[in-house]
Structures are given as structure tokens and as C-alpha cells.
Amino acid sequence: MARTRKPKPPEPDRLLKAPTGIRGLDQITRGGLPVGRPTLVCGGPGCGKSLMSMEFLVRGATEFGEPGLFISFEESDTDLRANFGSLFPELPDLLNRGQLGIEFFRISRAEFEETGEYDLEGLFIQLALAIDAIGARRIALDTIETLFSGLPNEAIVRAELVRLFRWLKDRNLTTVITGERGAGTLTRHGLEEYVSDCVLLLDHRIEEQISTRRLRIVKYRGSAHGTNEYPFIIDDHGLSVLPVTSLGLAHKVSSERVPTGIERLDDMLVGGFYRGSSILVAGTAGTGKSSIAATFAGAACNRGERCLYFAFEESADQIVRNMLSIGLDLRPCIKSGHLQIHATRPTLLGIEQHLVSIHRSIDDLRPSTVVIDPISNMIQAGSLHQANAMLLRLVDHMKSLGITIMFTSLTHGDQALESTMIQISSLMDTWILLRDIELGGERNRGLYVIKSRGMAHSNQIREFIMTESGIELLDPYLGPEGVLTGSARLSQEAREEAQRLAHRHQIERQRRRLERLERVAEAKLAVQRELIASKKDEISRIIEQAEASERSLRRDAEAMARSRKAATKSPKKA
Amino acid sequence: MPRKSTAQASEATPTPRPRAAKTAPPPAAPAGEEKYILRLYIAGQTRKSITAFNNLQKLCEKYLKGNYEIEVIDLLEQPQLAKGHQILAIPTLVREIPTPLRKIIGDLSDTERVLVGLDLVHKKSDT
Numbered sequence: 196m197a198r199t200r201k202p203k204p205p206e207p208d209r210l211l212k213a214p215t216g217i218r219g220l221d222q223i224t225r226g227g228l229p230v231g232r233p234t235l236v237c238g239g240p241g242c243g244k245s246l247m248s249m250e251f252l253v254r255g256a257t258e259f260g261e262p263g264l265f266i267s268f269e270e271s272d273t274d275l276r277a278n279f280g281s282l283f284p285e286l287p288d289l290l291n292r293g294q295l296g297i298e299f300f301r302i303s304r305a306e307f308e309e310t311g312e313y314d315l316e317g318l319f320i321q322l323a324l325a326i327d328a329i330g331a332r333r334i335a336l337d338t339i340e341t342l343f344s345g346l347p348n349e350a351i352v353r354a355e356l357v358r359l360f361r362w363l364k365d366r367n368l369t370t371v372i373t374g375e376r377g378a379g380t381l382t383r384h385g386l387e388e389y390v391s392d393c394v395l396l397l398d399h400r401i402e403e404q405i406s407t408r409r410l411r412i413v414k415y416r417g418s419a420h421g422t423n424e425y426p427f428i429i430d431d432h433g434l435s436v437l438p439v440t441s442l443g444l445a446h447k448v449s450s451e452r453v454p455t456g457i458e459r460l461d462d463m464l465v466g467g468f469y470r471g472s473s474i475l476v477a478g479t480a481g482t483g484k485s486s487i488a489a490t491f492a493g494a495a496c497n498r499g500e501r502c503l504y505f506a507f508e509e510s511a512d513q514i515v516r517n518m519l520s521i522g523l524d525l526r527p528c529i530k531s532g533h534l535q536i537h538a539t540r541p542t543l544l545g546i547e548q549h550l551v552s553i554h555r556s557i558d559d560l561r562p563s564t565v566v567i568d569p570i571s572n573m574i575q576a577g578s579l580h581q582a583n584a585m586l587l588r589l590v591d592h593m594k595s596l597g598i599t600i601m602f603t604s605l606t607h608g609d610q611a612l613e614s615t616m617i618q619i620s621s622l623m624d625t626w627i628l629l630r631d632i633e634l635g636g637e638r639n640r641g642l643y644v645i646k647s648r649g650m651a652h653s654n655q656i657r658e659f660i661m662t663e664s665g666i667e668l669l670d671p672y673l674g675p676e677g678v679l680t681g682s683a684r685l686s687q688e689a690r691e692e693a694q695r696l697a698h699r700h701q702i703e704r705q706r707r708r709l710e711r712l713e714r715v716a717e718a719k720l721a722v723q724r725e726l727i728a729s730k731k732d733e734i735s736r737i738i739e740q741a742e743a744s745e746r747s748l749r750r751d752a753e754a755m756a757r758s759r760k761a762a763t764k765s766p767k768k769a
Numbered sequence: 770m771p772r773k774s775t776a777q778a779s780e781a782t783p784t785p786r787p788r789a790a791k792t793a794p795p796p797a798a799p800a801g802e803e804k805y806i807l808r809l810y811i812a813g814q815t816r817k818s819i820t821a822f823n824n825l826q827k828l829c830e831k832y833l834k835g836n837y838e839i840e841v842i843d844l845l846e847q848p849q850l851a852k853g854h855q856i857l858a859i860p861t862l863v864r865e866i867p868t869p870l871r872k873i874i875g876d877l878s879d880t881e882r883v884l885v886g887l888d889l890v891h892k893k894s895d896t
């Protein structure tokens with residue numbers, strides 16, 4: 196009675212809703228169950244009806260301050276306390292504080308003798324007493340159908356049920372009524388005829404030995420609601436429904452880059468992945484997908500971000516051990532709570548239940564990075580169609596939260612690498628392909644970026660090696676013979692080196708030859724110049740001698756003429 | 770089940786018993802037999818409750834004269850008493866003694882079934 200605050204202010208024109216506090220259910224019902232009206236929860240045996248009604252009350256009491264009353268017609272209150280006590284540890288405390296009440300009404304036909312007319316006023320009186328004792332605002336009747344089998348006169352039971360529902364409405368109690376599913380009808384005794392405001396159908400299907408629980412809102416008078424079948428899970432936290440929200444691709448995008456943890460891969464992607472993008476790392480067996488994923492996760496944790504790692508092939512310990520071999524120690528990240536590894540077998544749950552459990556873990560940890568390793572195994576837990584629908588939802592959800600999500604995917608060697616993932620590739624923003632390159636009796640790893648939306652990524656194939664200090668990407672040998680890796684690359688590089696040396700030597704040789712030639716030519720030129728010089732000396736000496744003799748001749752002739760006096764003419768003329 | 774002897778007795782008796790019961794004189798309470806303690810649960814003075822009470826009294830006078838005690842419990846006045854005997858239907862007649870506890874619901878208009886319920890069939894057949 197202490198805490199009876201109304202969760203919502205009254206709005207006369209609108210249908211008031213009582214939030215259930217059950218994960219996902221409030222989203223698909225757009226706020227909860229109708230306040231002050233009965234809601235029918237129906238389904239087959241073991242589908243979670245009782246659990247849902249109990250969780251509705253427990254959450255109502257703990258989260259919304261509305262005391263709740265659980266009326267059981269099937270299980271005794273001691274059984275109920277024991278059964279639900281393990282799921283809701285707060286249950287004994289709630290019962291002690293009067294926030295929750297459990298009443299058990301036993302109706303057994305064998306105990307009664309029926310004579311003449313009667314009504315169920317005794318039930319009403321007991322209900323009123325129990326409701327008033329804790330000031331209940333919420334009430335669950337599980338399973339009221341027992342009245343039909345317990346009391347022989349069906350006409351009276353029907354009339355009294357109508358009166359009961361009206362009575363509950365008059366008291367403004369938000370009521371959950373459970374009903375067993377009948378053949379061809381929602382409930383065995385047609386309870387849906389009386390409860391016309393809100394009907395939820397729970398379903399528990401087994402497909403290929405894997406069970407999937409689903410919830411559907413059959414009707415919700417006066418309210419819009421989701422109409423799909425929503426998968427839900429029941430685990431030690433109670434019930435979680437997965438809202439299949441069609442987000443319509445309206446999420447905000449970030450242009451912030453997230454480093455991949457591998458320096459050269461960052462270079463290939465011009466700085467890293469976009470925050471909030473979806474990344475697919477595909478490859479054949481043993482190409483290092485998990486190592487890339489773990490490196491990415493480790494890098495996120497080392498930046499102080501939180502990361503959620505879903506492993507469907509290896510246990511958490513195994514991942515930690517294996518990553519130590521490439522120099523990646525994840526233990527401090529796990530210890531500090533930045534990294535959570537959830538390792539399960541994919542066949543443990545149906546694919547949709549996996550999705551629900553992923554959603555729940557994300558809600559709990561609020562990580563910035565999620566790794567799913569590998570997605571291909573999960574796809575095996577369901578049909579391809581289911582897998583696509585599930586991935587779409589998952590990617591949408593992550594994007595709406597701005598979470599960077601990395602999937603790894605195993606492709607098979609005998610299939611074309613690009614075709615296997617054609618269905619999911621369109622969901623992925625970045626697609627990294629790892630492949631084996633078999634050459635010269637070796638198997639080496641090659642990495643390339645098939646696509647990366649919104650960035651001018653490298654188109655090169657890089658050789659990808661795992662060393663003791665982490666992952667390294669090497670320049671590939673790109674030559675006329677294609678990409679060479681491993682020893683082939685090394686030997687090719689050695690060959691090239693030798694070739695380069697030989698070239699250099701040849702150039703050297705030619706240069707020296709040229710020098711020699713030059714020197715020879717120089718020498719020859721010098722000799723010629725010497726020769727010319729000596730010739731020049733000789734010739735000029737001859738010229739001088741000739742001129743000297745000419746001068747002496749002329750002097751002699753003049754002297755002769757002078758001696759002959761007149762004979763200035765030539766001697767011949769004379 | 771202590772009904773065994775009753776069942777045999779009822780099989781032995783001819784069918785149109787109500788008439789036979791009417792004509793038979795009321796039996797005197799046999800000495801040494803356990804006193805019947807009966808509780809009639811009602812919720813207010815409704816038609817059904819009054820009918821039930823009248824029927825019960827008639828019946829007791831006829832078959833248990835001097836050897837019975839009727840306690841009428843009005844749940845509108847004492848609602849907390851409903852839980853003890855798990856009273857859902859109104860009116861409900863509870864035979865507390867002799868044990869085992871028996872419950873009869875309804876306005877007790879079907880005398881034969883009330884007698885079966887109260888384990889009194891053999892009495893009627895005696896008469």
C-alpha cells in the first residue's frame with residue numbers, strides 16, 4: 196500500500212497503458228497493457244504464460260510501484276514461490292513487504308457436490324480481500340479456465356466470468372488472464388469472447404529440434420501495435436521479447452573512424468572503419484578471421500571502449516589462449532570488464548532467440564563494438580530466409596545505437612567467394628575478404644577489401660601474416676606473374692634483387708668503359724695537339740728561313756744593281 | 770473412501786426416491802451417533818441463500834432431527850472466513866463433522882444430491 200504512485204498522468208482521451216517492464220514487450224505494445232482492463236495471454240502448455248503474468252506483476256511492483264496480486268488456480272502458492280523464486284530473487288522480499296501477493300484457489304470437482312443454483316460470490320469476496328490487503332493495482336489470474344473443469348455448470352461459470360471481468364474493470368485493475376490454447380481457438384473455453392481489449396498469443400515451436408518462442412498481439416483495442424510474430428526468450432532474467440522494428444534506414448551516421456587494430460589495414464581503409472558501420476570479414480577456414488576480429492575487439496578495449504564478443508565456435512578461454520599466440524593478451528580487457536565474451540553453441544537456441552539474447556546483452560553492457568564470430572554458424576541454426584531477416588534486424592538495431600559490428604563468416608573453398616555471402620553482403624558497409632593463396636607448396640593468406648562504403652579504400656591484395664607480435668600486412672609482390680606470397684614472394688624478391696644487382700653492375704661496367712674511351716680519346720687528342728704544335732714550329736721555322744733568305748737575296752740584288760748603277764731592271768732584260 | 774457403503778445403499782434403493790422420502794416419517798436421531806456440524810456460507814440475504822437455508826433446515830429436520838447444528842456464515846460480514854474452507858461458490862454447505870469434510874454448492878434444491886453429499890443416503894434408505 197505504501198507505494199502507489201500512478202505511472203502516468205491521466206489523459207482522458209487516450210488509452211492509458213501500464214508498462215510491463217518486460218524487455219521489448221512495451222515497445223511492441225507501444226507502452227504496455229491497457230490500464231484497468233483485462234488482457235488475455237494465451238498459448239499452449241509450457242509457452243510461458245504464467246511466467247509472463249508473474250513478471251508483469253514483479254516488474255510492476257519493483258519498477259512502477261504498483262502492487263500486484265497473483266491468483267493461481269493450478270499451482271499451490273508454495274510451489275509458485277519456489278518456482279518463481281529462482282527467476283525473481285526479489286520475490287520473497289516483495290511478498291514480505293506486501294508489494295506482491297500470491298493466492299491459491301483450489302478447485303477440484305471431486306470435492307463438490309452440486310445442487311441447484313449458485314454463484315461465485317465467494318471468489319469475489321476472497322479476491323476483494325486479497326486485493327485490498329496489498330492495495331493491488333495489477334492482478335494475474337492463472338489459469339481461470341480451471342473454473343470450467345472444476346465446476347460442472349458451465350452456464351454459471353460463463354455468467355460469472357463476465358461478471359468477474361466487469362468487476363475487475365470497475366476496480367480499475369490491470370489484469371492478465373492466462374488461457375490454455377484450444378484446438379482451432381485461442382483458448383480452450385473461448386475466454387477470448389470475454390476479454391476483448393487485448394489478446395497476446397504465445398507460441399512455442401520446434402523446428403529441426405530447435406525451439407523458438409514467439410509472441411503475437413492478436414488484438415489490442417484502441418491502440419496501434421506491432422503485428423508481427425516477435426521472438427522471445429525465457430532465461431534467468433525472465434522474459435525478453437525482441438521488437439522487430441523497421442527502422443527505415445533513418446539512423447544517424449558518424450564520420451568518425453574506428454581503428455582496426457592493424458595499422459596497415461587502417462591505411463588500406465584510409466583511417467579505419469566508420470563508427471557504427473557493419474563489417475564482414477569473410478574467408479575460408481583458417482584464414483585468420485577470428486584473429487582479425489579479436490584484434491579489432493582488443494583495440495577497442497584498449498581505447499577504453501566496451502566490446503561484446505559472441506563466439507559460436509570457441510570458448511572464451513580458448514579465444515584468450517589462441518590470441519596470446521599472436522601477442523594479443525585479452526585477459527586485462529576481460530578483467531576490467533571492457534570485453535565480454537559470450538560463448539555458446541549456435542544450436543543451443545533458435546536463430547531468433549540468439550538475436551534476443553544478443554539484444555539483451557547489448558542492452559546490459561552498452562558496448563561500442565560488437566563482434567559475432569562467426570555469423571555463418573548462426574545461419575545454420577535456421578533457414579536462410581530467417582537468417583537474412585535476423586541479420587537485417589540485428590544490423591538495423593546496431594546502427595540505430597551507433598555500434599560498430601563485425602561479423603566473421605566462413606566461406607567454403609568450393610564456392611565462389613563472392614557468391615556465398617551475396618545475401619548478406621548488401622547489409623555490410625565494409626567487406627574484407629581473406630583468402631588462401633596456394634603457391635609453390637605453400638598456403639599463405641591474402642587480404643583484400645572488396646568494398647567499403649564511403650571511403651577510397653585500397654584495391655590491393657596484401658599478404659597477411661600472423662606473427663608473435665600481432666597481425667601484419669605485407670606489401671604483396673605484384674609482377675607479371677601475379678600476386679606472389681610467402682616463400683614464393685621471398686624467392687621472387689631475391690631473384691629481383693639479383694637482377695637489380697646485375698643491372699647495376701652492367702651500368703657500372705658501361706660507365707667505366709665510357710670513362711676509358713674518354714681517357715683514350717683525350718690521350719689521342721693530346722698527341723695530335725703535340726704533333727700539330729711541333730709541325731707548327733717546324734713550318735714557322737721554314738717560313739722564317741724562307742723569308743730570311745728572300746730578304747738576303749733581295750739585299751744581294753740591290754747591292755749588285757747598286758754596283759751596276761743603272762741596272763735597276765731585271766738582269767734578264769739587261 | 771467412506772462413500773462405499775453409501776453407494777451400495779443407493780444402488781439398492783428404488784429410483785423415485787424423492788417421493789418416497791416425502792412419505793416416509795422423519796427418523797429419530799439414533800443415540801450414540803456423531804452430531805452433524807454444518808456450516809452454510811452465504812453472502813448477504815440473497816434469494817439463493819434463503820432458499821438454501823430453508824432447504825437445509827427442512828432436510829435436517831427430516832433426517833437428522835436433534836442431531837445437527839447449522840452455523841450460517843455471512844461472508845459479507847466475515848469475508849476472511851472464506852479462505853479457510855476455500856469458499857468460491859455461494860452458497861456452499863460444508864459438513865465439518867463427521868469427517869471427512871464435504872462440500873455441497875448450490876441452493877440445495879436437489880435433495881437427493883444433498884443427501885449424497887452429506888453421506889445421508891443410507892438414512893433415507895433405512896426409512
